[in-house]
Amino acid sequence: MTNILKTAAIALALGVAAITHAAAEDIKIGVDSGPYPPFSSPDASGKWVGWEIEMMDAFCAEAKLTCTLSPIAFDGLIPALNAKKIDAIMSSMSITDERKKAIDFSDKYYNTPTAIIGPKGVKFEPTAEGLKGKVIGVQVSTIHAAYVQKYFAKSVAEVKEYQTQDEANNDLAAGRLDAIQADLVTLNDFLKTDQGKACCELKGNVQDDPAILGSGVGVGVRKEDTALKDKFNAAIKAVRANGTYDKISKKYFDFNIYGK
Amino acid sequence: MKDEATLVPMTYAPPKARSLLEPHRIALAAVFLAILVSAAYFMRWDWLPRYQDRLISGLWTTMLMLISTSVVGFVFAVPLGLVQVTGPKPLAWLANAFCTLIRGTPLLLQLWLLYYGLGSLFAQYPEIRSSWAWPYLRQAWPYGFAALTISFAAYEGEVMRGAFSGVPKGELEAARAYGMGRWTAFRRIWFPRAVYRTLPTLTGETVLQLKSTPLVATVTVMDLYSVITKVRQDTLLTYEPLLLLALIYLCLTGILVLAFRLLENRIPSRGN
């Protein structure tokens, strides 16, 4: 019986392997499965669109990689990368020391400030003092969750963690949150929607802390995968130099998304 | 397929008290102990003391969710089962439709419908926002509580329906013959006999309910599961926190099964 089970297990593994075995230059890139406009979100035809998706295409074309997009829950991206479910992460993931303990990053491909928004008509500063007694929402596993934990946890009434950014946005509009901390660009995108326009406004940027907020967004790769990292670094440099980067960015932003 | 409900609980069969001292069991136990020790030694557990307090408070939330939703759900299950047996027809039909609807769709979807759908609807009405209920409606746990209660009521309601209709007619006729009124007969004979009949499946139902509680973490309730999610995001460990979580739930299941067995043994005449 044991032998039969063992054989069956191996046969199953081989079967799976036969179906899904991939060529060397095919890579899978993990993206947060929750909508994160204007960087990455699914549209009504099931296609993924956004600045980061176009950038992914540009990098992959430049590095001559065949990239397949693989949506995964944001808090599952790093485990999925290390379990070899995916080969790279391009999901607005900031390069931080904490994450560098688990994975490696390419050079940054964009960098934006971190901001706080809240309901209209309620005035407060984006500081520990201003957030006193408020309920603040963040997306789980983000740098914002870590920042709020360090700077605001003691003064706020409650920190609520959401699996996706749009659920936090929705809860702010529904009056169940008093504030959200997130990336300024994605928050601005929300404030431009009908829902955002009606309910909420920008309260300001939080004070920077590079140790937590990191130094920009990079492509996440496995630590041992230096070849892939080098490919992405070269591709980012080339795409920046040949004008593709600016061409794509102009479609989405009227400011410099790359940062200093 | 009508009787499907009675099978749904997939009653959790507790392992029988067998001799644990057979040689192969000792060997197996040694192997598991070795795995456990090497897991403790080779995996990273240094985060454990830092999260101890939060883990305990998360455990408390989970237990509170489990007990409150099971008790309230059971209270709703009784009328849901009863009207399906006694009628009147329209009520029986409604109760049946309710049970089918809840049991035919995933709990996770129901929870999100309540929290993200219905919950954000409330905010649009200034009357609700200024009412006494708003501070509660603003929080996440009432939605988790509602979804879990509804779910338990629907599953247990089907079980109660079977239990009510399964009480032998003769016993009810005997109650009549003794001159009991309808209400007295219900209170003294029908209801207790039906509850006895559900006891064996109640263990399975409660274990299923326990296993459903972590879903509330997806709507920001800080239960045990979301404390572990926090550990995962802070430490970037994949397996250790999840394995601990599985172990805790396994223990909770074991405790539940034992508690129910004690309870069943205390009740002298169980229904058959």
Add this chain to the structure above:
Amino acid sequence: MGPTSFDLNLLSLWSPGWGGVLLAGLMRSLEVAVGGFLLGLLIGIGGASAKLWGGKVLRDLLEVYTTVVRGVPELILILILYYAGTDAVNKLMLVLGLPSVDISGLAAGIFVIGVVQGAYSTEVLRGAIKAIPAGQLEAARAYGMSPLLSLRRITLPAMLPYAIPGLSNLWLIATKDTALLAVVGFSELTLVTRQAAGTTKAYMMFFLAAGVLYLLVTLLSNVILGAIEKRARRGLSREQAA
């Protein structure tokens, strides 16, 4: 547009409607449910046979498997298996000297649901085999049937009526358990519903629409399973079938 908006155009099958995406998600859910159910059935047949006729050690190991799977929330099993399953297969390939593989989300989803279903299947099938009147098996042996022949000709057909109600339930549970894969980001019905809802902000409408789809699957399954059950009970006396 708000969370309560009910713009039915959003459900249209073609862009800008999300109906097509929802149906594609439903298909993925059904694929995983069918695959997981069948894999669970395979594990169940093996597990039940081993529990009934296997060696002591194997029986105890299976007891551990069924107890653990039934005592731990599906959500947590899915999280562990979704990552660990891929890891384990890759380690196995390394041991066997084969190149590491890239496991599709679908295969991982089927594996996860299958392992969970397998534990319940084992118990259902074991109970069903034990419910066969002992005389029938003894008669088969008396006729000189080999164990394999008696399994095929007597045990499997005789156990079906006892197993089908339990297996029907497992199928219904499988269809609903696939929703849990939304938490790991697998694009089945619940996740695409959540994406559609999040993008359009019409949360109420999309969750209701997905609920209708799940309910249709359940109701349709009930009809089909009811017919199968009736057929399987042919030739059984009333109290035997009860």
